[in-house]
Every structure is written in structure tokens, then in C-alpha cells.
Amino acid sequence: MSSVQYSIFSLLRNAVRDNRGWTPAWRKATPAPRYDVVIIGGGGHGLATAYYLARHYGMRNIAVVERGWLGNGNIGRNTTIIRSNYLLPGNLPFYEKSMMLWEGLEQDINFNAMVSQRGVLNLIHSDAQRNAYARRGNAMRLHGIDAELLDARAVREKLPFLDFDNARFPILGGLLQARGGTVRHDAVAWGYARAADRLGVDIIENCEVTGLRIEGGKISGVETTRGIIAAGKVGMACAGRSSQVAAMAGLRLPIESHVLQAFVSEGLKPFIDCVVTFGAGHFYVSQSDKGGLVFGGDIDGYNSYAQRGNLPLIEDVCEGAMALMPRIGRVRLLRQWGGIMDMSMDGSPIIDRTPVDGLYLNAGWCYGGFKATPASGLCFAHLIARDEPHPVGTAFRLDRFARGAVIDEKGMGAQPNLH
Amino acid sequence: MRLPCSCCGPRDSGEFVYRGDATLRRPPPDAPETHWADYVYLRDNPAGPHRELWYHQPCRSWLVITRDTRSHAILAAEAAEAVARAVQAGPEAR
Numbered sequence: 001m002s003s004v005q006y007s008i009f010s011l012l013r014n015a016v017r018d019n020r021g022w023t024p025a026w027r028k029a030t031p032a033p034r035y036d037v038v039i040i041g042g043g044g045h046g047l048a049t050a051y052y053l054a055r056h057y058g059m060r061n062i063a064v065v066e067r068g069w070l071g072n073g074n075i076g077r078n079t080t081i082i083r084s085n086y087l088l089p090g091n092l093p094f095y096e097k098s099m100m101l102w103e104g105l106e107q108d109i110n111f112n113a114m115v116s117q118r119g120v121l122n123l124i125h126s127d128a129q130r131n132a133y134a135r136r137g138n139a140m141r142l143h144g145i146d147a148e149l150l151d152a153r154a155v156r157e158k159l160p161f162l163d164f165d166n167a168r169f170p171i172l173g174g175l176l177q178a179r180g181g182t183v184r185h186d187a188v189a190w191g192y193a194r195a196a197d198r199l200g201v202d203i204i205e206n207c208e209v210t211g212l213r214i215e216g217g218k219i220s221g222v223e224t225t226r227g228i229i230a231a232g233k234v235g236m237a238c239a240g241r242s243s244q245v246a247a248m249a250g251l252r253l254p255i256e257s258h259v260l261q262a263f264v265s266e267g268l269k270p271f272i273d274c275v276v277t278f279g280a281g282h283f284y285v286s287q288s289d290k291g292g293l294v295f296g297g298d299i300d301g302y303n304s305y306a307q308r309g310n311l312p313l314i315e316d317v318c319e320g321a322m323a324l325m326p327r328i329g330r331v332r333l334l335r336q337w338g339g340i341m342d343m344s345m346d347g348s349p350i351i352d353r354t355p356v357d358g359l360y361l362n363a364g365w366c367y368g369g370f371k372a373t374p375a376s377g378l379c380f381a382h383l384i385a386r387d388e389p390h391p392v393g394t395a396f397r398l399d400r401f402a403r404g405a406v407i408d409e410k411g412m413g414a415q416p417n418l419h
Numbered sequence: 420m421r422l423p424c425s426c427c428g429p430r431d432s433g434e435f436v437y438r439g440d441a442t443l444r445r446p447p448p449d450a451p452e453t454h455w456a457d458y459v460y461l462r463d464n465p466a467g468p469h470r471e472l473w474y475h476q477p478c479r480s481w482l483v484i485t486r487d488t489r490s491h492a493i494l495a496a497e498a499a500e501a502v503a504r505a506v507q508a509g510p511e512a513r
């Protein structure tokens with residue numbers, strides 16, 4: 001267990017000692033025979049859940065089991081954007097809670113995650129879109145979230161190089177959430193892992209769950225490649241693999257797994273100081289501290305577990321980029337990767353109990369899971385510890401589909417590849 | 420990824436529209452609501468061979484393609500019409 005508190009003094013102390021004093025940020029735990037809670041999935045959401053269980057709900061005997069190594073999944077494969085510019089009542093309080101947790105995260109977990117509230121700007125290209133964004137901005141402000149409707153001149157002052165007078169998609173303004181921004185994503189995994197480890201959580205890597213032990217309708221443990229682990233409660237936070245793990249308990253989920261690609265360009269001098277989204281196509285971009293443009297677009301649109309995408313979508317994303325900012329036409333693409341998204345049937349997540357007593361589900365994050373990491377962990381921890389939903393996560397029920405109470409931000413219906 | 424159209428041969432995936440799991444069968448109109456909810460919302464979502472519907476826009480043909488979701492390898496392609504007729508003829512006929 002790492003007891004070192006990171007601070008300017010620990011940095012200086014190690015700097016003058018040639019950086020030889022650093023110890024591993026978390027233990028390589030081996031599985032104990034029994035835990036009160038086992039979290040399946042050592043991604044951002046699973047680690048955050050374990051941390052909040054220990055930090056806020058007083059539980060100590062907790063394990064996180066991870067099939068691969070820590071941070072190899074979507075927590076290290078996203079475009080690092082945080083925001084709470086949602087429209088619907090079920091989503092707004094949850095994502096704003098997440099934003100508030102981001103704002104205090106680094107002090108809370110004693111780890112520099114480079115939380116940068118540089119602003120998220122959604123561009124407007126038509127009068128109808130301005131109305132839609134004005135409505136969204138009003139919904140946000142009614143929930144106490146910051147939102148500002150900018151006119152074309154204000155956007156031009158901020159980002160003068162955009163293609164404002166584009167014949168098809170002129171830029172007429174934008175909706176700005178100034179508190180939105182970016183966070184260094186892999187630091188979120190490491191930071192939560194270290195903070196959980198310091199509270200006694202066992203993080204067990206290279207430990208794949210192969211089965212769930214259920215006796216008389218109640219969970220009693222997990223079968224893994226490193227042996228059977230007994231557990232009082234089990235939480236599933238398996239993102240794109242949720243359907244496979246849930247199937248071990250005989251459950252079918254309202255989820256399809258799709259591939260989403262993300263892209264990084266070569267390093268450039270700083271020229272984009274916020275997150276910008278193109279309103280006439282699906283394209284969003286920010287500039288990392290190293291200078292690379294980090295951007296993405298739509299999912300490829302078909303079921304996939306391959307963690308790699310295809311060229312038509314790359315072409316589509318680059319067309320969006322060119323339509324928005326023609327000046328990057330000669331910038332070279334440095335790398336591109338794909339992750340498995342747990343696309344739910346209404347585009348919104350699920351944090352709920354399952355029909356199996358003591359088995360809990362956290363899934364359906366679509367491609368918006370990163371920004372939700374802290375609140376997802378908090379709500380899932382609350383649900384597991386108290387057996388009732390957290391006040392900001394009451395809408396994310398598994399039975400909402402059968403009840404017709406879907407939370408469909410984009411109004412696309414049960415077509416996961418359109419959310 | 421290239422998909423084999425039964426009319427046009429192998430074509431770029433960008434020419435196709437994806438319509439998801441091809442094994443779902445619409446319940447009869449008077450089926451209980453739970454059957455309808457299962458049909459509309461629940462999916463097997465396999466990591467492996469997946470039978471799925473694709474629409475080839477240039478020639479307007481619907482296909483049932485069996486594709487491995489782990490590797491994107493195409494394992495089989497059939498005209499959706501032939502599959503539908505086989506299903507109508509009875510579950511054993513397939």
C-alpha cells in the first residue's frame with residue numbers, strides 16, 4: 001500500500017535524488033478467498049466505484065478484478081472530453097454531479113489528472129439548430145449548469161480560423177459550456193487505482209472472470225482465471241463486454257457493442273484553446289498539451305469487438321474536419337485507434353440492480369462514458385452499499401425499456417448505431 | 420471491410436446500411452408486452468459469429484451476412500429474401 005502523499009515536496013525530494021525514491025502507485029494484489037464486494041472491470045468506472053465504496057461508504061474488503069492490465073480499455077482510448085451539456089431531466093443532474101466531482105478530483109485522490117476546464121463549444125449552423133441549442137442551454141441553466149449562447153462574432157473572436165462563410169454550413173454561433181473541458185484520461189485510471197489501493201482495495205490484474213456463482217437466486221462469488229473468489233456482492237462495470245458477463249448470469253441486455261475510433265494528429269503549435277464540435281456533421285476536436293489534435297466522430301455503425309475500425313468512417317471524420325477548419329488539410333494523422341462501446345438502446349446508461357440478488361449492473365455508456373466516470377463510480381458505489389439508487393442516478397433503471405420510460409437524448413429510438 | 424452483395428459481388432462497407440441482428444423475429448401483434456419489449460430492446464450481442472442485416476444501397480438488396488464481430492471476417496452471405504422464405508417455411512427448413 002503506497003503511503004506517499006504526492007506534493008510539491010515529494011516532487012522536489014525525488015528530483016534531488018535522481019527520481020529513485022518513487023514506489024509503485026498501487027500493489028499487485030493476489031486474490032483473497034473472499035471479499036465483501038467484487039467489482040468486475042478495472043476501467044475508470046470500476047476503479048472509481050471501488051474508491052467511492054471505500055471512501056464514502058466505509059467498505060474496506062473490496063476487490064477490483066481486471067482481465068487485462070489496468071487502463072487498457074476505453075479509459076485510455078477516448079478523446080478525454082468532460083461536459084454536462086445535456087438536455088433531459090434524467091441525465092442533467094447526473095452529468096452535473098460528475099462535473100462537480102471532476103472539479104475536486106485531483107485534491108480528492110491526490111493525483112494530477114490535468115483537469116482543464118477550457119470550455120466546450122457546440123457550433124450552430126442553422127436557425128433551427130440555434131433554437132435547439134437555446135432550448136438545451138435553458139434546460140442546463142434551469143438545473144444550475146453554466147451555458148452561454150454565443151453569436152457568430154463571439155465565436156469568430158474565439159476561433160477566427162473556422163470556415164464561417166461555408167456555403168452549406170455557415171457558422172452562426174455556438175453553445176458554450178465554459179466549465180467543460182478535458183482531463184488526462186490514463187491519469188484518471190491511475191489516480192483512482194492508487195487512491196483505492198491506499199484505502200485497502202485489492203486491484204487484481206490479469207484476472208478474467210469466467211463465470212458467476214449464483215446460489216438460490218443470490219450471488220455468492222466469481223469464477224476467474226486465478227481461481228474462485230467468494231463475494232457478498234458483485235458489481236459489473238465491463239463496458240463493451242457487459243453482454244458477455246451478464247450472460248453468465250443468464251441475462252440479456254438492451255446493449256449492442258460497437259466500435260468507435262479516435263484520432264491524434266502530429267503536434268502543432270497551440271491554436272485551439274477549447275473543445276469544438278461541428279454541428280452539421282459528427283466531429284469534435286481539442287488540442288492536447290503536447291500539441292496534437294485529438295478528435296473523433298461517429299461510431300462505425302455495426303457490432304464489433306475488434307477494437308479497430310474501418311476506412312469509410314475515417315474518411316467521414318476527416319471530411320467533417322475539413323468542412324469545419326480547412327486550414328488543417330495538410331496536417332498528418334499520427335495515430336488512430338478503436339474501442340468497444342456498450343451502445344444502449346436509448347443512448348443512456350444503466351446503473352441498477354439485476355434480477356440476481358447482490359449482482360449489480362453498470363453499463364450502456366455508449367461513447368459518453370469518460371465524462372461520467374466520477375459520478376458513475378459514486379452512484380454505483382451508493383447502489384451497491386445501500387441497495388438503493390443515488391439521488392442523481394435514479395433514472396438509469398434497467399426496466400425503463402420495458403416500461404417505455406427511455407432517456408433518448410437524440411430521439412433515435414431503439415437503434416444503437418444512431419445514438 | 421468489404422461485404423459480399425449477392426447482386427454486385429464484394430463492395431466497400433460504406434455502400435451499405437446496417438440494420439442489426441438478423442435472428443430477431445417480430446412477435447405476433449397479440450403477444451404479451453414482455454415479448455415485444457424483448458424483441459425491441461434485448462440483444463444477444465455475441466463476441467463471435469453474428470447474423471446481421473445489411474442493405475446495399477446502390478442495388479437495393481437486403482442481405483443476411485454472418486460476420487465474426489471479433490475479427491470482422493465474413494463467414495457467409497445470403498439474400499434476406501431467401502432467409503425469410505426459409506423461416507416462413509418452418510424453423511426446421513433452415
